Amino acid sequence: MFDKEEMKKIKQSKKKWENNVVQKTLERFPERKDKFITGSGKEVEHLYTPVNLEESDHNKDLNFPGQYPYTRGVQPTMYRGRFWTMRQYAGFGTAEESNKRYKYLLDQGQTGLSVAFDLPTQIGYDSDNDMSLGEVGKVGVAIDSLKDMEMLFDGIPLDKVSTSMTINAPAPVLLAMYIAVAEKQGVAPKKLKGTIQNDVLKEYIARGTYIFPPVPSMRLITNIFEFCFKEMSLWNTISISGYHIREAGATAVQEVAFTLADGIAYVDAAIKIGLKVDDFAPRLSFFFNAHNDLLEEVAKFRAARRLWAKIMKERFEAKNKKSLMLRFHTQTAGCTLTAQQPDNNITRVTIQALAAVLGGTQSLHTNSRDEALALPAEDSVRIALRTQQVLAYESGVTETVDPLAGSYYVETLTNEIEKKAFEYIEKIDKLGGVTQAIEKGFIQQEIQNSAYQYQKDIEESKRIVVGVNKFKIKEGSPKGLLKVNPEVGRRQVGELKKLKEERDNHKVKENLKLLEKAAKTDANLMPLILNCVKSYATLGEICDVLRSIFGEYKESVKL
Amino acid sequence: MEGKKIRVLIAKPGLDGHDRGAKVVARALRDAGMEVIYTGLRQTPEQIVETAIQEDVDVIGMSILSGAHTHLFPKAMELLKENNIKDIIVIGGGVIPEEDIPKLKKIGIAEIFTPGTDTRDIIKFIKEKVK
Numbered sequence: 001m002f003d004k005e006e007m008k009k010i011k012q013s014k015k016k017w018e019n020n021v022v023q024k025t026l027e028r029f030p031e032r033k034d035k036f037i038t039g040s041g042k043e044v045e046h047l048y049t050p051v052n053l054e055e056s057d058h059n060k061d062l063n064f065p066g067q068y069p070y071t072r073g074v075q076p077t078m079y080r081g082r083f084w085t086m087r088q089y090a091g092f093g094t095a096e097e098s099n100k101r102y103k104y105l106l107d108q109g110q111t112g113l114s115v116a117f118d119l120p121t122q123i124g125y126d127s128d129n130d131m132s133l134g135e136v137g138k139v140g141v142a143i144d145s146l147k148d149m150e151m152l153f154d155g156i157p158l159d160k161v162s163t164s165m166t167i168n169a170p171a172p173v174l175l176a177m178y179i180a181v182a183e184k185q186g187v188a189p190k191k192l193k194g195t196i197q198n199d200v201l202k203e204y205i206a207r208g209t210y211i212f213p214p215v216p217s218m219r220l221i222t223n224i225f226e227f228c229f230k231e232m233s234l235w236n237t238i239s240i241s242g243y244h245i246r247e248a249g250a251t252a253v254q255e256v257a258f259t260l261a262d263g264i265a266y267v268d269a270a271i272k273i274g275l276k277v278d279d280f281a282p283r284l285s286f287f288f289n290a291h292n293d294l295l296e297e298v299a300k301f302r303a304a305r306r307l308w309a310k311i312m313k314e315r316f317e318a319k320n321k322k323s324l325m326l327r328f329h330t331q332t333a334g335c336t337l338t339a340q341q342p343d344n345n346i347t348r349v350t351i352q353a354l355a356a357v358l359g360g361t362q363s364l365h366t367n368s369r370d371e372a373l374a375l376p377a378e379d380s381v382r383i384a385l386r387t388q389q390v391l392a393y394e395s396g397v398t399e400t401v402d403p404l405a406g407s408y409y410v411e412t413l414t415n416e417i418e419k420k421a422f423e424y425i426e427k428i429d430k431l432g433g434v435t436q437a438i439e440k441g442f443i444q445q446e447i448q449n450s451a452y453q454y455q456k457d458i459e460e461s462k463r464i465v466v467g468v469n470k471f472k473i474k475e476g477s478p479k480g481l482l483k484v485n486p487e488v489g490r491r492q493v494g495e496l497k498k499l500k501e502e503r504d505n506h507k508v509k510e511n512l513k514l515l516e517k518a519a520k521t522d523a524n525l526m527p528l529i530l531n532c533v534k535s536y537a538t539l540g541e542i543c544d545v546l547r548s549i550f551g552e553y554k555e556s557v558k559l
Numbered sequence: 560m561e562g563k564k565i566r567v568l569i570a571k572p573g574l575d576g577h578d579r580g581a582k583v584v585a586r587a588l589r590d591a592g593m594e595v596i597y598t599g600l601r602q603t604p605e606q607i608v609e610t611a612i613q614e615d616v617d618v619i620g621m622s623i624l625s626g627a628h629t630h631l632f633p634k635a636m637e638l639l640k641e642n643n644i645k646d647i648i649v650i651g652g653g654v655i656p657e658e659d660i661p662k663l664k665k666i667g668i669a670e671i672f673t674p675g676t677d678t679r680d681i682i683k684f685i686k687e688k689v690k
Contacts, residue, residue, distance in 0.1 A: 208601075448582050555599050
């Protein structure tokens with residue numbers, strides 16, 4: 001970005017400045033630490049200058065927003081056109097209670113829904129399964145059948161809102177239920193807007209709600225790609241997630257690397273079943289974490305966008321511009337929230353949300369201050385949403401596109417994160433791809449090492465967490481925490497019993513049989529699952545059929 | 560106690576997949592010279608108690624972040640009692656509301672370590688209890 005003569009001059013004057021001015025200052029006032037590191041452990045130089053960007057090329061590396069390689073954003077006008085979607089992940093207890101929370105959030109100016117399911121739902125168990133004991137309605141809403149889903153979206157017009165569903169292993173079942181509810185509202189599938197997470201690889205790596213082994217899981221995922229290409233052209237068919245990988249302890253570089261490596265595996269799988277890259281790639285979406293190290297995080301988002309564009313263009317020869325664009329949702333980092341002095345978390349979330357906005361996110365969830373203690377209470381959720389609104393309407397950072405571009409530090413970090421992430425992807429390729437790397441425990445171990453290092457840094461006070469290892473105070477018990485109604489489990493089981501008495505059990509049996517037959521072939525299972533849910537077959541019944549054909553995944557544990 | 564290493568079972572009961580804390584604690588205990596067995600995810604209380612007996616551990620550490628501790632911790636304690644096991648020290652960790660802690664201690668859980676705990680405090684606690 002600078003001509004050779006100019007670069008030479010800058011280098012000379014920098015050297016002079018370092019030797020004369022800086023050296024003298026250091027002799028009198030040594031720096032605070034021997035070594036400065038970013039939030040994810042990368043060493044930071046004391047000053048960044050054009051010298052760090054000697055190799056950079058404006059049009060090739062940055063270009064303009066909405067143009068390859070999309071470093072500066074996927075849309076030409078970004079937030080000058082429209083703000084990001086403010087989307088708070090929510091759900092707890094019964095469908096009825098969650099429905100109330102959604103209506104509250106929409107009333108407060110939230111612009112999209114994001115459904116949290118409880119663990120039994122995420123693992124394909126009905127509420128009356130032995131494994132569900134104590135878990136029903138705890139971390140999300142309990143959904144056993146279409147009946148619950150009808151209640152969940154009661155009075156919410158599905159042609160007006162966009163909905164994100166955090167569901168992975170049983171994604172086809174919940175997507176089918178959503179389609180069925182919409183149909184009852186008179187809304188056709190092709191009008192539905194939203195995202196299904198549908199990313200099982202990161203479940204094996206970091207999140208843990210897997211059901212089936214990799215091969216049938218990849219089949220279900222690509223079944224959704226194919227079905228949506230034909231029937232739901234506005235729907236994001238997957239949300240390839242780095243969020244949970246980062247929460248498990250990964251660094252910023254690892255988050256980008258492992259997420260994009262997962263993305264590569266999904267593209268490969270879809271091509272393998274005969275889909276054309278430009279038919280499904282425009283509907284792939286991503287999901288990242290936003291941590292405290294503001295500038296490193298901004299660089300991370302920019303690096304991820306550039307690297308994905310290159311991968312899609314060079315590796316997969318995608319032609320459609322939309323196939324090259326990495327569109328993403330961001331959630332602030334749950335693992336940075338402290339149980340100590342929880343109100344400080346509001347500040348952390350603000351910094352993290354700012355990083356996501358400066359990084360050009362398409363949608364955002366801001367965590368609530370009390371989430372290290374319990375599910376968030378209503379007033380905490382409101383503050384979290386207000387944080388986004390303050391950023392959008394008051395901070396001014398939305399008035400121009402990619403405002404940190406050209407910062408020597410941010411551009412250097414962007415280059416470095418991209419380079420290091422690419423090296424990881426090459427390593428994973430050598431191991432035979434992501435599935436192999438997971439089976440060998442490589443990815444999990446890399447993450448565990450980072451997590452352990454992070455903890456040690458805190459304990460040795462190399463890393464300061466305000467209120468935890470510095471600036472501690474004596475605190476009383478936190479007040480006003482949300483409690484999930486302990487009756488949820490019993491109520492859910494009662495409703496399930498009633499449902500099984502009321503529905504046409506003959507029809508259910510017939511549809512499940514058809515699904516079983518199809519599961520043994522190569523057929524796309526989406527239409528069959530849709531028939532099952534419409535006859536009020538339960539999530540557990542459908543997943544049991546698939547378990548009997550596909551088997552279950554067993555994790556390989558290495559410490 | 561010279562020569563005999565403290566044996567610890569780190570377990571993830573229930574359906575919760577958050578295992579960062581469990582794995583970090585497992586490693587810290589191992590680095591502190593203990594023998595650590597980690598169960599992996601989705602263990603029933605029955606499986607945990609069975610493993611604890613088979614592996615002849617001194618300590619069981621259970622981690623839950625989903626809120627299911629109110630069901631699963633007491634279940635595991637009951638099973639230990641049924642098997643007439645009194646010498647295993649049980650500790651817990653995760654997102655556990657303060658008001659639940661006295662109830663858990665009452666049924667015999669020695670200590671609950673919540674987010675922000677220094678692993679050295681856990682190590683110290685175990686070393687003092689296992690004599």
